[in-house]
Amino acid sequence: MDPKEEIKVLEDSLAAITAKAKEFGLDFYDMFFEICPADILYTFGAYGMPTRFSHWSFGKAYHKMKTQYDYNLSRIYEMVINSDPCYAFLLEGNSIIQNKLVMAHVLGHCDFFKNNAYFKTTSRKMVESMAAAAERIREYEFKYGREKVESFIDAAIAIQEHIEPRVLIRKKAKAGPLQGKKEGCHRDVAPSPYDDLWSLEKDQQCQKDCSDKEKIFPPEPEKDLMLFIEQNSKDLDYWQRDIISVLRQEMLFFWPQMETKIMNEGWASYWHLRIMRELDLDESETIEFAKMHSGIIQTSRTRINPYTVGLKIFENIEKRWDNPTPEEKEKYGRPGGQGKEKIFEVRAGENDVSFLRNYLTKELVEQLDLYLYKKIGNEWKIVEQEWETVRDGIVTSLTNCGFPYITVQNADYNKRGDLYLKHSFEGIELDVYYVEKTIPHLYTLWRRPIHLETILDNKRIIFSYDGEKNCKKFL
Ligand SMILES: [Zn+2]
Numbered sequence: 001m002d003p004k005e006e007i008k009v010l011e012d013s014l015a016a017i018t019a020k021a022k023e024f025g026l027d028f029y030d031m032f033f034e035i036c037p038a039d040i041l042y043t044f045g046a047y048g049m050p051t052r053f054s055h056w057s058f059g060k061a062y063h064k065m066k067t068q069y070d071y072n073l074s075r076i077y078e079m080v081i082n083s084d085p086c087y088a089f090l091l092e093g094n095s096i097i098q099n100k101l102v103m104a105h106v107l108g109h110c111d112f113f114k115n116n117a118y119f120k121t122t123s124r125k126m127v128e129s130m131a132a133a134a135e136r137i138r139e140y141e142f143k144y145g146r147e148k149v150e151s152f153i154d155a156a157i158a159i160q161e162h163i164e165p166r167v168l169i170r171k172k173a174k175a176g177p178l179q180g181k182k183e184g185c186h187r188d189v190a191p192s193p194y195d196d197l198w199s200l201e202k203d204q205q206c207q208k209d210c211s212d213k214e215k216i217f218p219p220e221p222e223k224d225l226m227l228f229i230e231q232n233s234k235d236l237d238y239w240q241r242d243i244i245s246v247l248r249q250e251m252l253f254f255w256p257q258m259e260t261k262i263m264n265e266g267w268a269s270y271w272h273l274r275i276m277r278e279l280d281l282d283e284s285e286t287i288e289f290a291k292m293h294s295g296i297i298q299t300s301r302t303r304i305n306p307y308t309v310g311l312k313i314f315e316n317i318e319k320r321w322d323n324p325t326p327e328e329k330e331k332y333g334r335p336g337g338q339g340k341e342k343i344f345e346v347r348a349g350e351n352d353v354s355f356l357r358n359y360l361t362k363e364l365v366e367q368l369d370l371y372l373y374k375k376i377g378n379e380w381k382i383v384e385q386e387w388e389t390v391r392d393g394i395v396t397s398l399t400n401c402g403f404p405y406i407t408v409q410n411a412d413y414n415k416r417g418d419l420y421l422k423h424s425f426e427g428i429e430l431d432v433y434y435v436e437k438t439i440p441h442l443y444t445l446w447r448r449p450i451h452l453e454t455i456l457d458n459k460r461i462i463f464s465y466d467g468e469k470n471c472k473k474f475l
Pocket residue numbers: 078105109264265268
């Protein structure tokens with residue numbers, strides 16, 4: 001097909017697909033599609049965004065993705081950006097039917113971005129903000145030297161997942177710790193013209209409070225390591241704080257996508273199926289579509305396929321709310337016929353953790369053949385198949401997007417400004433090799449010794465780095 005004709009066919013298909021999606025009740029921002037060659041699309045995929053700053057790690061991700069593509073091992077079926085208007089990219093060389101599927105699929109994503117609660121606070125202008133940040137970082141490289149800037153970015157990237165994504169909750173909790181040294185001590189509160197009127201009474205109370213316990217900062221454990229360092233590390237230059245802030249903002253932007261991966265892909269797959277079934281496909285297109293769809297939902301023995309698991313859960317919810325069992329009717333007062341309504345409600349209010357906890361049933365665990373496994377000796381073995389344990393195990397692995405939960409406990413440990421961190425141990429040990437590679441990066445950001453407490457072999461242990469060497473001691 002000549003390119004002009006192809007564009008015309010795609011435009012007509014997009015109009016039909018968009019009309020169908022709206023008829024089904026999907027609610028999305030205006031959509032713009034662009035056709036890109038593979039190397040450009042893979043660059044976007046590796047960077048996460050077309051306008052992001054450059055860093056060697058993105059090149060590494062690109063190389064891996066592109067190699068898999070060249071060897072036909074894996075394909076990005078889609079690239080869609082959570083922005084208003086929403087941008088999506090189609091792979092040059094895709095067949096018409098592949099592109100139709102991608103269009104229908106990304107409309108589902110865009111509806112999800114717009115309506116899921118966890119995306120409510122994401123910036124929809126991130127394309128522009130990332131472009132502006134990339135420009136500033138280029139200027140820093142010019143001014144301070146590329147190597148210096150790059151190694152600082154390496155350090156910040158090493159801890160970039162340690163943020164607190166619940167922005168609204170954190171504002172309230174934050175007001176105290178970041179302004180003052182100790183909660184409850186009025187000396188730390190900013191002065192006002194009326195202080196004298198009640199200072200005597202407060203002074204007495206304050207002396208008592210202050211002597212009750214040692215002043216520790218932060219007064220409450222702080223999960224947002226990135227923000228804490230950005231605001232409290234003493235010897236950083238302006239450009240370094242800016243880089244931490246940029247990476248944190250970008251992580252806040254990507255976080256909702258990470259914590260709803262299964263739901264979001266399930267939702268998009270649910271809708272590409274429904275929409276494609278409504279289009280007038282001829283026989284060969286129907287076969288090609290069926291092949292593609294089964295490729296997408298192919299299961300693996302060692303990895304959860306978010307497309308399949310998400311899709312099956314949504315279909316199961318729809319079925320159970322459309323045709324409840326007599327028990328469900330009586331016990332939950334479910335009248336039936338509410339399948340559609342229910343799946344829209346679920347897509348608006350849940351994330352992967354609550355989605356799986358609430359809607360992954362015994363029937364689904366069996367049907368999807370889900371199990372827990374681990375390495376015993378040199379072999380991977382299935383260790384659990386009981387459905388509730390499997391469900392809980394998967395939920396645990398998704399909590400905090402699968403990253404260890406680490407908090408700042410004390411920013412003046414040993415009374416010399418050392419940073420003391422604690423890992424909330426929930427049964428999974430930290431990777432010692434990773435710890436010993438990461439804490440020197442933290443030292444680069446904090447400029448003073450770093451200590452990290454965790455549990456290893458059922459014993460409390462502290463890993464430390466003093467600027468020269470790693471050491472560890474059991475408590
Ligand atoms: Zn998708």
